[in-house]
Amino acid sequence: MTSTIEAPRSPYTRSTKKSGVNWEKWGWIYMRVSGVVLVVLIFGHLFVNLMIGEGVSALNFAFVAGKLTNPFWMVWDVIMLWLALIHGGNGMRTLVNDYATSRISRGILKVAILVSVVSLIVLGTLVVFTFDPCPAGAPADLVASFCKSL
Amino acid sequence: MPQTAGTLDSQQKTTSRRPAGTLYRGNTGMWSWVLHRITGVAIFFFLLVHILDTALVRVSPEAYNAVIAQYQTPIMGLGEVALVGAIVFHAFNGLRIILIDFWNAKYQRVLFYVVIGLWVVTMLGFVPRHLINVFSH
Numbered sequence: 001m002t003s004t005i006e007a008p009r010s011p012y013t014r015s016t017k018k019s020g021v022n023w024e025k026w027g028w029i030y031m032r033v034s035g036v037v038l039v040v041l042i043f044g045h046l047f048v049n050l051m052i053g054e055g056v057s058a059l060n061f062a063f064v065a066g067k068l069t070n071p072f073w074m075v076w077d078v079i080m081l082w083l084a085l086i087h088g089g090n091g092m093r094t095l096v097n098d099y100a101t102s103r104i105s106r107g108i109l110k111v112a113i114l115v116s117v118v119s120l121i122v123l124g125t126l127v128v129f130t131f132d133p134c135p136a137g138a139p140a141d142l143v144a145s146f147c148k149s150l
Numbered sequence: 151m152p153q154t155a156g157t158l159d160s161q162q163k164t165t166s167r168r169p170a171g172t173l174y175r176g177n178t179g180m181w182s183w184v185l186h187r188i189t190g191v192a193i194f195f196f197l198l199v200h201i202l203d204t205a206l207v208r209v210s211p212e213a214y215n216a217v218i219a220q221y222q223t224p225i226m227g228l229g230e231v232a233l234v235g236a237i238v239f240h241a242f243n244g245l246r247i248i249l250i251d252f253w254n255a256k257y258q259r260v261l262f263y264v265v266i267g268l269w270v271v272t273m274l275g276f277v278p279r280h281l282i283n284v285f286s287h
């Protein structure tokens with residue numbers, strides 16, 4: 001008996017429309033392009049936060065304030081945020097398509113993934129761009145040293 | 151009559167009782183795929199938590215420092231070793247997948263051992279330094 005295995009990442013054929021964007025193909029390309037960029041961004045993130053100096057022991061509000069007042073790290077973190085959440089959300093969507101057996105559970109899980117990804121992208125982006133490194137009334141020993149000169 | 155690997159024709163290969171071991175079925179191809187999925191899911195759920203904990207910098211320095219102090223405990227320090235191990239595997243195996251797709255699939259097995267080798271080297275560089283940072287404070 002012979003059987004034909006469909007080419008992976010083929011578009012769904014439930015609709016018969018002739019033309020249109022092959023979103024599965026673009027998702028496939030996105031995973032590879034974003035993946036390469038994320039290797040650089042996340043390895044850099046881990047190196048600066050966990051390897052330099054005293055690593056995880058040095059992390060606190062003042063450390064984050066030093067990074068999030070630097071445009072370089074703001075751009076780095078926002079690009080990493082968007083690329084990683086969409087990469088992870090699309091990966092989770094693939095697993096749901098593979099393992100969730102009923103149409104309704106697939107729908108619920110994919111809506112949950114979409115809501116999580118969109119809300120965390122909005123939250124993270126707002127945090128980076130509205131961050132106040134020297135909040136009024138904060139104890140001087142908890143904020144960065146540059147707050148004294150304000 | 152004993153058969154040598156070189157004399158098996160394609161018919162004998164496909165009717166063999168042992169799985170043929172195609173790109174994603176059996177052996178290194180399958181296990182790298184399984185590990186890629188497991189590490190991917192683990193990293194995704196950590197990412198959700200990590201964005202929420204970092205968002206506490208917008209609440210107050212005290213709130214952020216209280217949560218980040220949990221990341222500095224010995225147990226979480228070991229958790230960070232697992233997290234970085236998962237990320238490094240997912241990163242290197244992801245690059246391996248790209249090479250399989252765009253370069254040449256016949257090197258997938260040797261590339262898997264390259265991934266394992268690079269993972270070991272990276273973890274040898276990270277783990278001792280990280281554990282000193284965690285346990286000396």
